[in-house]
Amino acid sequence: MIAARDETLSAPIEPLARRIEALAAFPSGVMEPLRETLAGLGLRARSAPPRTGLAGAEGPAGAPLLVGAGWGARQRILADGRRQILGFVLPGDVIGVDPHRAPLRYAAAVSLTAMVVADAEPLRTMGLALPSRDAPLARALRALAAAEEALLSHQVTRLGRQTAYERVGPLFLELRERLCLAGVEKGDSFTLPVTQEILADTLGLSIVHTNRTIQQLRRDGLVRITGTQVTLVEPKSLAGLTDYVPLATMLGRS
Structure with a gap:
């Protein structure tokens, strides 16, 4: 479980609020009161260094978490040491918050970089206590759960049917989209703070093979990489070539 240092400050909720605003498509005037509600929950932030366990891999989920900053992953480690990363955990994501079912841990959650996380149990508790499914927070939590399902659908398709080219390109598109939805990045560039080994395991x-495919994307003029900075030179062309469906489109938001 998480071996993190407790901080006496409120969790940063802006990435979560920005994701909700983009994914739930609320009418005008709803988001500001919802931001105030989220801020009023008093979620407490903790720092987690790289390679820290955030949640175990089996059984009922423990305390849910909100990610305020940094990159993590959900992963399964096989008996012989092979690793499959099921998906990245990014700012604005929540783990185990769905109020309409008892979440199960299907994979361990670990930090890949230094992270800021918060115990999101007050968020889940409030969601359970809401009298109406139409309440803004209830709708927001459903949108977050739907987004997680859509991301898992991306990963299943990626691993089950797509070529290496069709895997790498959409992963870059997905990461860029998720970071932009959370307000962490803007435009067609984003910081990729993980190794090619982690990308390969994802x-x-x-x-x-991962390196060769990235180099092919660069030669094709679709991607430019400088250090940890990835720029999608022709994102629309890349999406068309690799059958990428934006998260917002999957949720009917565009």
């Missing part, structure tokens, strides 16, 4: 490819 994509179900070898490190060599």
Whole structure:
């Protein structure tokens, strides 16, 4: 479980609020009161260093978490040490907050970089206590759960049917979209603070195959990489070539 340092400050809720605003498509005037509600929950932030366990891999989920900053992942480690990363955990994400079912841990959650996380149990408790499914917070939590399901659908398709080219390109598109939805990045560039080994374990490819595919994307003029900075030079062309469906489109928000 998480070995993090407690901080005496409120969790940053802006990435979560921005994701909700983009995914739930509320009418004008709803988001500001909802932001105040989220801020009023008094979620307490903790710092977690890289390679820290955030949640175990099996059984009922423990305290839900809100990610305020940094990158993590959900992963399964096989008996022989092989790792499959099921998805990245990014700012604005919540783990185990769905109020309409008892979440199960299907994978361990770990930090990949230094992170800021918060115990989101007050968020889940408030969601359970809401008298109406139409309440803004209830709708927001449903939108977050739907987004998580859509991301899992992306990953299943990626690993089950797509070529290496079709895996790498959409992963970059997905990461850019998620970071922009949370207000962490803008435009067609984003910071990728993880190694090619981590990318390979996410994509179900070898490190060599991952590297070759990234280089092919660069030669095709679709991606530019400088250090940890990834720029999608032709994002629309990349999406068309690799069958990428934006998260917002999957949720009917565009």
